Amino acid sequence: MAYATVADVQARLSNQMTEAQQTQCAALLDDVAVLIDSYNDEVLEDIAKTVSCRVVARAMGDSGGVPVGATQGSMSAMGYSQSWTIGGNGAAGEIYLTRAEKKMLGIGNAIGSWSPVQELAGKCTTETINGKKVNIIGFAVEEQNIIGES
Numbered sequence: 001m002a003y004a005t006v007a008d009v010q011a012r013l014s015n016q017m018t019e020a021q022q023t024q025c026a027a028l029l030d031d032v033a034v035l036i037d038s039y040n041d042e043v044l045e046d047i048a049k050t051v052s053c054r055v056v057a058r059a060m061g062d063s064g065g066v067p068v069g070a071t072q073g074s075m076s077a078m079g080y081s082q083s084w085t086i087g088g089n090g091a092a093g094e095i096y097l098t099r100a101e102k103k104m105l106g107i108g109n110a111i112g113s114w115s116p117v118q119e120l121a122g123k124c125t126t127e128t129i130n131g132k133k134v135n136i137i138g139f140a141v142e143e144q145n146i147i148g149e150s
Contacts, residue, residue, distance in 0.1 A: 003048035
């Protein structure tokens with residue numbers, strides 16, 4: 001279920017959406033809802049709505065005449081010349097969360113990593129701390145006596 005509507009996204013865009021763009025927007029809103037839920041299924045709806053609108057507007061490329069993903073550009077007049085450098089991050093037209101959006105959703109602040117294998121091996125437990133689900137990873141450290149030569 002999408003957190004925002006096509007009208008919510010339209011309110012943030014500078015151009016009026018065509019019917020085909022509205023259909024694309026509705027599909028992207030559903031995709032973004034799945035993305036948000038995969039990170040945090042307990043997010044506040046107002047935050048999820050704002051993030052959804054930002055992600056969809058970025059994916060649809062409302063950039064005021066500049067191609068989506070462009071990092072540099074130049075224009076000429078009478079010689080009919082345009083030149084754009086498209087960023088190599090592969091994010092043009094894709095849905096993704098920026099660092100600020102992840103922070104809004106309450107994710108991406110932890111340092112470290114976690115693997116589902118650790119949970120299967122009994123090395124990880126999930127606890128709720130300050131209203132957030134946190135994976136606690138514990139490893140047994142064995143004490144070793146090292147006998148050196150004298």
